[in-house]
Structure formats: C-alpha cells, structure tokens
C-alpha cells in the first residue's frame with residue numbers, strides 16, 4: 384500500500400503536486416463540523432456533543448487491565464476507567480481534583496486503586512482519595528479529596544457508563560433488552576468515524592442509501608437490488624412510545640406498478656443522462672444462488688425484541704432485524720467531529736450447535752457486515768456539511784421523523800433556538816410526498832398504523848432486497 388501511495392504521489396508531481404490537498408484525496412480529513420443556528424433548521428436543536436442524560440457503551444471490559452487505567456472521551460467529557468478492588472470496571476472524571484492532571488496518565492500501583500501521575504493522589508472506585516503518595520501515610524488529603532465518580536455497569540463484556548448530570552435513569556431504559564437476557568448471545572465491535580454523531584445517526588434508512596452506497600459490498604452484492612430497490616418515495620415511519628422511529632414497508636414497490644411482471648426492474652433508463660443504472664448486469668450471474676442462500680435464514684426462528692427496540696432511538700441507536708439476529712449500530716459522540724461506533728450482533732442460538740456455528744462465523748460476519756458494509760456509510764457521509772441549508776425529498780421522510788423524535792422527546796434536550804414548527808426543508812418533504820401521492824408520515828403528529836408485513840421490514844430490506852408486501856414467510 385505504501386508503495387502504491389508513493390507511486391500515486393509521484394504521478395501527481397513529487398511530493399504530491401496539486402493533488403496533495405485536493406479534496407477527496409487527503410486521507411481521513413473531513414470538513415469541520417459547523418452547526419446551524421437557524422430558526423428554520425431543526426438541526427440547530429441537536430446538541431453537537433450528544434445527549435448527555437443517557438447510558439452509553441464505553442469500551443469492552445477486557446480492555447481495562449489491573450495495572451493501567453484507560454482514558455476515554457465521551458460526549459466531550461474525559462473519563463478514566465480502572466478496576467476497583469472487587470474487579471469491577473469503575474469510572475471517574477479524568478481530572479485529578481488536586482491540580483487537574485489526567486488520572487488516565489497515572490498507574491494502578493496498588494490493585495484496585497488509581498494514582499495520579501503528578502503527586503500520586505490515589506483513588507478508589509468511588510473516587511475517595513485513600514492515599515497521597517508524595518505526602519506519605521499522614522497526608523491530610525486522605526478522606527478530604529474526592530474525584531467525581533461516574534456510574535458504570537458491565538453487561539455481556541461491555542462497560543456502560545452514565546453520562547448524565549443527575550441520578551442515572553434505569554439502565555434497562557437505555558440498553559437493548561438482550562444485554563440482560565442470559566439466553567442471548569451478543570458480540571460487539573468498535574469503530575471510529577471522523578464526523579459528528581448526528582451525521583452518523585441520520586445515515587440509516589434513507590432509502591436511497593443502501594441501493595447506491597452499498598451496491599458493491601460483499602453483503603449487498605448477494606442481493607438483486609443491493610438491499611433496497613430504488614424508489615422516489617421514502618419509507619413511511621412511525622414513532623413507538625416516543626422512544627423509537629420504526630420504518631414501514633411499501634415504498635419499495637413504486638417502480639413495480641407498471642411492469643408486466645409486477646416486479647421492480649433490475650435496470651432502469653435515465654433519459655436525461657442517457658444511460659442505464661445499474662450500468663452492468665453482472666450480479667444477475669450469481670444472485671439466483673446467493674439470494675437462495677440468504678433466504679435459508681427464514682427457516683430459523685426470528686430474533687424477537689420489543690417493538691420500541693427496533694428502528695432509531697435516542698441517544699444514538701439504530702436497530703435493524705436481520706431475521707435471526709439483530710444488527711445494532713450505536714453512535715457514541717466523542718468530540719463534535721469524532722464518533723465512536725459500536726456494533727452489536729445479537730442472537731438467541733437455537734441449539735449448542737447453532738451457538739458454535741455463530742461463534743465460528745462471527746469474525747467473517749463482523750468483517751462483512753460491520754467493516755466492509757458499514758464503513759461504506761462512513762465514506763458516504765463523512766463530507767456531509769451541516770453548515771448549509773438542506774433541500775430534502777420524500778426519501779428523507781424517515782430523517783424528518785428521527786429529528787422530530789430526538790429534538791422533542793429525548794431526555795434532557797434543551798431548546799436553545801426557537802425553531803419553526805415546520806421548517807422549509809420539512810415542507811419540501813411534504814410537497815414531494817404530495818406530488819408522488821405518498822402518505823405523509825412526518826412530522827411526528829401522524830403515527831400511522833403499520834401494514835401487515837412491517838415486522839419483517841428490516842430483514843426484507845437488508846437481507847434480500849425483496850419488498851415486504853409480496854412474500855409469505857413462515858408463521859411464528
């Protein structure tokens with residue numbers, strides 16, 4: 384890779400020529416995050432550093448060893464994590480109350496305590512100063528100095544942390560239910576995206592995304608429509624218990640209505656550009672087989688989860704059923720232009736053999752779904768600039784609902800700008816819906832009943848690319 388990179392630079396004129404800082408060729412750089420402050424823009428209401436009054440995943444528990452504390456930034460707050468005398472992972476504010484040094488640069492000289500790197504103030508899991516090394520055993524700081532302690536809880540090998548100011552909310556309200564379920568198997572992985580948490584979150588379920596962005600991912604190359612057939616109509620959505628936005632099927636069928644076989648065509652002609660999309664028909668050579676392989680999943684029991692635990696949910700959770708398992712992407716704000724992303728693969732193995740199969744397949748699944756597939760989202764969204772007004776379409780209906788939910792019903796949300804009840808961008812979505820004869824779902828005022836097949840929407844969309852209304856599946 385290094386050699387290739389050097390050759391490319393050489394072509395551009397050593398050491399890089401004009402290409403060196405050309406946009407799109409400069410590695411990981413993303414535009415700075417600039418939030419609007421505009422009464423005509425709902426994005427003005429979203430906290431750039433995330434919703435604080437929630438539990439968040441911090442890191443895998445095995446990442447915290449006995450001898451060395453770990454420092455992390457979450458929602459713009461620095462925390463230090465270490466193991467207490469009982470072996471539990473505990474968190475303190477990462478600023479020594481003596482003079483403010485990072486405790487995470489210190490050490491755990493004595494098992495269960497963290498010592499500051501500057502004067503050796505030593506704290507227990509509750510943040511009490513139990514020793515002050517440089518003042519010796521008679522130090523009067525002991526018992527008086529206290530570091531701010533931050534609640535944590537470890538579930539299935541993941542440390543969760545309460546980022547709110549006040550009393551923690553019940554963790555069951557914020558963490559997916561299978562994390563408390565002894566029969567469930569949950570695997571996790573973490574990534575970093577160099578963009579704002581809300582830009583990351585808004586990526587899911589814009590209906591054009593999968594068909595286009597993921598067309599060449601390994602997962603979507605196994606399906607006819609690359610996950611979701613194209614449509615000018617956005618997915619209808621509804622709010623469940625003011626806690627999540629769920630997608631409904633129906634939009635997928637738009638281009639099927641005039642075709643002789645009643646199916647969405649594989650290729651369509653774009654007359655103004657005088658070309659077809661997709662440009663090639665390669666995938667038809669294998670999808671007859673791969674779609675059948677993917678459909679084998681339908682023989683397995685569906686992964687059950689409460690209704691409000693599918694879809695998009697504060698503080699930054701997206702859950703999509705893949706039939707026998709649940710795909711979870713949880714975006715965790717770090718800084719205003721940096722997001723830690725945690726993925727969960729949750730399943731309830733039907734037998735010991737099934738469990739073994741899932742453990743063996745996990746590295747491959749992890750690569751295909753969380754790296755190959757999901758990182759394409761980051762490449763697509765990393766240049767999204769909140770600083771410009773938006774011109775939304777019917778396919779952004781889901782997005783409108785998500786923003787409504789987050790800015791009106793999220794815990795601890797503060798309205799810092801008097802945003803119009805319906806912004807110009809939202810009016811554009813309504814207009815597009817009307818001109819396409821599509822039912823209007825958002826703003827949040829209209830919670831629509833779901834069509835019969837809504838339960839499998841996530842699976843239909845992500846696994847086979849087929850639409851929900853036209854296929855029967857095994858009864859439960």
Ligand code: FES
Nearest residue numbers: 479481482499502
């Ligand atoms: S700054 Fe931490 S002990 Fe002095």
Ligand SMILES: [Fe+2]
Nearest residue numbers: 592593596760
């Ligand atoms: Fe995507």
